[in-house]
Amino acid sequence: MQLDIQIKRFNPEQDREPQWREYTVTLEPTDRVLDALHAVKWHHDGSLAFRRSCAHGICGSDGMMINGRNRLACKVLIKDLRQPIMVEPMRGFPVVKDLIVDMAGFFDKYRSVRPYLISDEAPPRTERLQSPAERERYEDTTKCILCGACTTSCPSFWANSAYVGPAAIVQAHRFIFDSRDQGRAERSAILNQASGVWRCRTIFNCTDACPRGINVTKAIGEVKKLLVKAATRPPHPPPTRD
Amino acid sequence: MWYRGGIGHWSWLLHRLTGVGVLLFLCLHILDTSLIALGPQHYNAIMGVYRLPLFRVLEVGLVASVLFHALNGVRIILIDVWVDLTRIHRLLFQIQMACFTLVMMPVAWIMLRPLLVQ
Ligand code: SF4
Numbered sequence: 001m002q003l004d005i006q007i008k009r010f011n012p013e014q015d016r017e018p019q020w021r022e023y024t025v026t027l028e029p030t031d032r033v034l035d036a037l038h039a040v041k042w043h044h045d046g047s048l049a050f051r052r053s054c055a056h057g058i059c060g061s062d063g064m065m066i067n068g069r070n071r072l073a074c075k076v077l078i079k080d081l082r083q084p085i086m087v088e089p090m091r092g093f094p095v096v097k098d099l100i101v102d103m104a105g106f107f108d109k110y111r112s113v114r115p116y117l118i119s120d121e122a123p124p125r126t127e128r129l130q131s132p133a134e135r136e137r138y139e140d141t142t143k144c145i146l147c148g149a150c151t152t153s154c155p156s157f158w159a160n161s162a163y164v165g166p167a168a169i170v171q172a173h174r175f176i177f178d179s180r181d182q183g184r185a186e187r188s189a190i191l192n193q194a195s196g197v198w199r200c201r202t203i204f205n206c207t208d209a210c211p212r213g214i215n216v217t218k219a220i221g222e223v224k225k226l227l228v229k230a231a232t233r234p235p236h237p238p239p240t241r242d
Numbered sequence: 243m244w245y246r247g248g249i250g251h252w253s254w255l256l257h258r259l260t261g262v263g264v265l266l267f268l269c270l271h272i273l274d275t276s277l278i279a280l281g282p283q284h285y286n287a288i289m290g291v292y293r294l295p296l297f298r299v300l301e302v303g304l305v306a307s308v309l310f311h312a313l314n315g316v317r318i319i320l321i322d323v324w325v326d327l328t329r330i331h332r333l334l335f336q337i338q339m340a341c342f343t344l345v346m347m348p349v350a351w352i353m354l355r356p357l358l359v360q
């Protein structure tokens with residue numbers, strides 16, 4: 001089939017403003033938007049820049065805005081989209097070139113929540129065990145591939161790029177609710193700042209955008225509740241009445 | 243291009259707009275009531291303007307804004323308190339809009355009837 005695809009192009013060496021360019025390519029309806037981008041790059045304009053690696057929804061490198069919504073180009077089928085297909089970079093990150101955005105700030109925020117096991121205990125000789133129920137507690141947030149679709153669909157992030165963003169909170173959630181981890185207080189302090197979870201307005205764009213189907217809004221909500229509980233818990237055990 | 247978010251996105255946008263709208267009305271209201279300090283004739287003049295039919299229609303918009311803002315706020319609070327409700331947030335929004343319609347229909351009728359049956 002003939003497919004019309006419009007791509008927001010930006011070359012920092014030539015353009016002041018991004019410009020929409022239209023291409024017509026021949027593809028199967030069951031091909032993906034990534035195949036359309038390949039067709040453009042390989043047969044029409046080799047200067048088109050975009051990221052992709054696995055091409056199978058695993059690496060998270062091809063997050064972009066497709067027909068007004070954040071999606072992975074390698075997961076969206078052409079037959080499911082209205083034509084012309086409009087492709088633009090994720091919003092809120094500086095554009096490096098065409099569909100490539102600068103994600104350095106995104107990964108700084110990711111690192112800021114200490115996304116690794118924090119434990120004072122000496123490493124055991126085998127695995128650190130936990131029960132299936134303890135493992136299930138954070139199952140949903142283990143699925144994140146750090147594509148950035150959630151953070152760049154969030155109006156709070158567009159308004160204030162200091163906001164740590166849904167992706168970093170998802171990553172923090174994965175460790176905060178892990179029974180083997182002891183870094184809860186540290187991470188809570190980071191997420192309790194003005195740039196932390198309280199910027200979330202429960203808008204659900206992140207959940208709608210997540211290509212891994214993570215209930216991001218719920219994860220953020222659980223962190224918020226944890227912070228409220230920690231703040232309202234009396235610092236000392238309440239005095240016993242006699 | 244505008245972000246094509248879901249129900250959550252549009253309800254958030256409306257929440258903002260109605261919030262700002264109600265705030266503007268409050269400012270206006272403080273201004274008009276303080277006109278009494280300049281003398282009753284000024285105050286009565288502005289009250290006369292408010293009695294114009296156009297303002298009646300705007301008042302219905304004001305009630306609708308306050309009601310939407312309040313109901314939507316309650317929905318967000320419920321979801322924030324019981325996070326499992328995130329799974330049915332679309333259904334919650336539909337219930338919210340059903341309540342909104344149920345309340346607004348009689349209210350709009352009562353408020354606009356004097357204009358219609360004149
Ligand atoms: S939570 Fe989902 S949308 Fe956000 S970075 Fe992870 S995989 Fe991407």
Ligand code: FES
Nearest residue numbers: 055057059060074
């Ligand atoms: S290319 Fe790896 S997720 Fe799309």
